[in-house]
Amino acid sequence: MQDQDKPLAPASPQLDHLLDGYRRFRSTGWTPNRDRWAQLREGQQPEVMVIACSDSRVDPAQIFDVDPGEIFVVRNVAALVPPFETTAGYHGVSAALEFAVQVLKVKEILVLGHGMCGGCKAALTQELQGCERGEGGFVADWISLLDEARVPVAQQHGTEGRVAERAMEQAGVRVSLQNLRTFPCVRRKEREGELTLRGAFFAISDGVLHLLDEDSGHFHPAA
Structure with a gap:
């Protein structure tokens, strides 16, 4: 047939x-x-790239109330950016980043974390470790990008409860910003003032957007 x-x-x-x-x-x-x-x-000529979570509750176009063509969006588990690497493989986030920066020439990249993030919670509790592919292995491998950031969060807040989870969610934003700066094209354009990197956090519980002050490391409600 x-x-x-x-x-x-x-x-x-x-x-x-x-x-x-x-x-x-x-x-x-x-x-x-x-x-x-x-x-x-x-x-398309978007000036902003948004890296967000695939969580169905957190739609960047809805949060920022933008029209089609205004933002270039990449969504994945926990809004993570892997570090720059040249090994063979399928680097979806890296490819989208390269396209946005080199071809579309976006002027700003916003990493958008959010509350109640299942990926960040799993990274914190490590509940998916040891799962086989197809039963958690893909997710476990992906959120292992947060392993290093998890250590101080767990030491200070433990691995359960909303305080610890929010700390992990916000740490994830910092990790993605750090990894963004491992890409030569991003690092060069930021240094030359052609590109701005920002971190943000959307709280599902009250609908408030918080912006990261990288100098202090703290998130503050957007005006």
């Missing part, structure tokens, strides 16, 4: 929900903004 002859998967409540949203988008988001979408056909 040819692919075009394969029957469509049966409808589901989940698909129906998505299609309802698509129809709303067509009537309220796409049709009234035809000029904007026509401009985007010619290409």
